[in-house]
Amino acid sequence: MVQGDGRVVGSAHAAFIVVEGMWTWYRRNWRATVVSSVGQPVLFLLALGFGLGSQIEPTAATGGLEYVVYLAPALLAATSVQIAAFESTYPILSAFKWQQTYLGIAASPITPAQIFAGHLTWVGLRLGVSGAAYLVVAAALGALTGFGVLGSLAVSILTGLALSAPIAAYSATLQTEGQQFSALFRFVVMPMTLFAGTFFPVEQLPGWVRPFAWITPLWHGTELSRGAAFGDLSLLAAAGHVAYLLALLAVGTWFGVRTFTRRLAA
Numbered sequence: 001m002v003q004g005d006g007r008v009v010g011s012a013h014a015a016f017i018v019v020e021g022m023w024t025w026y027r028r029n030w031r032a033t034v035v036s037s038v039g040q041p042v043l044f045l046l047a048l049g050f051g052l053g054s055q056i057e058p059t060a061a062t063g064g065l066e067y068v069v070y071l072a073p074a075l076l077a078a079t080s081v082q083i084a085a086f087e088s089t090y091p092i093l094s095a096f097k098w099q100q101t102y103l104g105i106a107a108s109p110i111t112p113a114q115i116f117a118g119h120l121t122w123v124g125l126r127l128g129v130s131g132a133a134y135l136v137v138a139a140a141l142g143a144l145t146g147f148g149v150l151g152s153l154a155v156s157i158l159t160g161l162a163l164s165a166p167i168a169a170y171s172a173t174l175q176t177e178g179q180q181f182s183a184l185f186r187f188v189v190m191p192m193t194l195f196a197g198t199f200f201p202v203e204q205l206p207g208w209v210r211p212f213a214w215i216t217p218l219w220h221g222t223e224l225s226r227g228a229a230f231g232d233l234s235l236l237a238a239a240g241h242v243a244y245l246l247a248l249l250a251v252g253t254w255f256g257v258r259t260f261t262r263r264l265a266a
Contacts, residue, residue, distance in 0.1 A: 018118025084160030092171035151228030159221025165252025
């Protein structure tokens with residue numbers, strides 16, 4: 001990329017210019033996201049971990065752990081998925097259709113691929129900050145077992161990005177007012193949150209439902225998050241989960257670059 005003064009700027013720098021623009025807006029409006037990013041998972045942890053969890057005895061289903069401890073790293077992954085899904089739906093549509101900020105950026109030397117990379121980078125930063133804030137509160141509540149949760153935080157970011165990339169690619173194709181997003185959240189994101197192992201083991205689902213849970217990024221992220229927190233996941237299983245999430249991220253990125261390029265070149 002070449003700036004107006006003739007200086008050459010690399011792809012990474014161009015992506016961070018996009019991130020800088022998003023941060024400029026966010027630092028003035030971050031309070032609107034506190035409830036969904038941090039307050040909501042903490043309330044779930046309090047209500048289910050300490051409320052309902054007080055009636056659940058540690059068993060093999062919870063790995064012999066108190067329910068709040070079992071729940072805490074899974075909620076981190078689930079929250080990342082929800083944040084990533086939102087950040088890759090209406091904000092994308094707005095940047096193309098309503099505010100048209102991406103059209104303005106594309107008029108500069110920044111390419112559609114760099115805009116997409118900037119979006120994913122921004123989502124990753126949002127997930128990291130929100131996840132870290134949640135972990136601080138969870139630690140204060142005594143719901144964490146050790147420093148393995150730092151690995152859970154890294155896993156949650158990867159899980160969110162693995163979902164963000166394909167959703168962002170899809171959002172870039174829409175010319176409507178975003179009615180499709182209601183179906184996406186109702187029939188994909190919400191069922192995934194409820195039935196992909198966040199609140200109870202997938203093995204307790206009917207046999208015919210389990211494959212639907214296994215193909216979701218959240219199930220893989222939940223297994224990795226708990227494995228990192230508790231140190232009970234084999235290296236082979238961890239590698240398989242990571243490979244699946246990286247494959248989703250790679251495929252989503254490939255489609256995202258194509259849809260962004262097609263939309264911005266139109």
